[in-house]
Amino acid sequence: MIQMLKAQCTAELQRILRNPYYVFWSLLMPILFYIVFTRIVNTGVEDASWWKTHYLMSMTSFSVMGSSIMTLGIRMVQERSNGWATFLRITPLPGSVSFLAKMAGQTVMHLFSIVVIFLAGFLINGVSLSAGQWLACGAWVLLASAPFLALGTIIGSMSRVDTASGVSNAVYMILAITGGMWMPIDILPKVVQRISVWLPSYQFGNGAWAIVHGDAPQIKGILILLGYLAVFMVLSMYIRKKQEAV
Template identity: 60%
Template sequence: MKALTNQCKAEILRVFRNPYFIFWSLLMPIVFYFVFTRVMQVGADDPVWNAHFLMSMAAFSVMGSAIMTLGIRMVEERAKGWSNFMRVTPLSGAVYFFAKMIGQSLVHVFSIIVIFLAGGLINGISLPWTEWILAGAWILLGSLPFLGLGVLVGSMKRVDTAAGVSNVIYMLLAITGGMWMPMEILPKAVQAVGNWLPAYHYGSGAWEIIRGNLPDMKNVFILAVYLVLFMILSSYIRRKQEAV
């Protein structure tokens, strides 16, 4: 237990020292939120829209942290031989892996709190405390498929390849998931694709919560399917890599 705790602390410190995390997961979503709601004034100070977009930016932040921060860090560690070095230490592979997942999830809690606070400071967002907690819990738990996608990205061999691929995936998911603009105003083709991708169902669950509802079971099912799919693919690829 002590080894897991210490490794979690190390993982959290490494994330906060990562410029990718600072830019993509904290600075960029807050800037987007400010520009869309205060500069461009999309929604014309509508409190419902402002809360909706706040949830979108919180989900956007956590999704990016899961895909890019985790994935690229795993590739860097393997490229520098750190993963091989860890195998000769007393720290087991399971503890090393779970420390990454737990550490990344704790960082996500921090991201959610920071962006929720930004919503209160920028637009005075006021929601019942139950909705704040439920929305935060959904965004945290709903990030599991994207952590799985981050692990899949982490199986790549080159850091520059992982960075490029994860950037493209991140942006495509954000666009097709309706995180930058309401899904209803996107082209029909984008809506059709987005309805089967995890980002839309991730954001949709949070949007439903701030409207006083619970996430739809389809949201839960689609996210669960993608979690299983990403973990199976990453496990298969890692077994092949270890065999070689």
Template identity: 40%
Template sequence: MFLAVWKAECLRLLRSPFFLLFSLAMPMGFYFLFAGLNGPDTTIGGTTWGAYSLMSMTAFSLIGTAVSQFGIRLAYERRDGWMRLMRMTPLPTGVYVAGKIASTLIVNLAVVAILFPAAAFAYGLTLTASQWALCAAWLWLGSAPFLAMGALLGALKNADAAIGVGNALLMGMAIFGGLWMPMESLPSWMQTVGALLPAHHYASGAWSVLAGGLPGAKEWLVLLGYGAGFMVLSAYVYRRQEAM
């Protein structure tokens, strides 16, 4: 049953025009905009702006997929009665949600596989093979906590409210987390808020690799902590709703 859900969701995501727009076209457009405005060869954080911005926009893309293609869609499926229908079948709700998460992770891998070569070809990025591999692995695995956040977002009873909340979360994390512009260029109070958000630590792990290091313990702990918190809250909410 899990494999059937996984396959169906992979196909649905890849065929979705919203996925193509919000997870590929928009982040790629922002990348070329920001890299072009600042100069792809400009030095920042021990690397070039072209490489730095690529990690930022890839992180933004994968967070956006978790919010819009997973979380908000899950809220609409609940509104339309799809989740109630699932409870009438032998398929457990947990397996259904897990299948959607697994399929989104596979699609996230495809996003990385498209954005990285496109940027490398456009600006001739000269990262080492290990840097490419480590950044790709970090961004892919690090997207899991945001899928847990999407699962919690999908538990909202008002699907229309989920759109507003989801977009506010996405934009807030992108701006305050330093995905659209370096944290150092933001006012101090925004930097303080941004340092508390998982999005900043998510992108920061990839930036560390670009600078010749590795994601630090703080990045790991923040993402694991947020991921565990979102998972526990999601499981609690779904169990409460199933019991009603």
């Protein structure tokens, strides 16, 4: 069983690295945004050092959230539409091992994204944090991405790749903008601000922002993320059971 899991994890990692969605949305786009909004565009923030650190965490969260929703979700739809999921069912590989390998592979790629974007922040803007802060931020982004992985499995239950791509793009962009990842929510309309604090994307980014500014993630934010995780997991399992029953 362990050997099967290792082999499947290796295969999943190779497939993710070949996926253009991962390379673009999870690595190139966040780093490009980081350069534009910290080196080119004058955002008007008085404390440039604060902004460069804050926005680094925004783009790291943005990257991992996108990988969870789009890379995972679209890949799952592609597997089913290409008949790969059906083929796996007639092999000795248990479905639980395949799913576990998929989650493990995605988690490893999240860790890779975190390291790459943190390194970009250090090299591009000289972002300086204590070792404890770097580790705490990395651990937070890695663990708190769980609700978006669950959301990715819901996207992955769709029947068509183009539908999944369109829906995941829309969900990803809306969550990023309203969650304050592209710009602070303070400049958004008041109505949007009141909604934003209840969104998983805001609480996801807010935990990392709190750590780099010397605080700890709020208990309220953790509970909101756990609530979304539970809802998305239940919904994903319900959809899959219905699909299997057909």
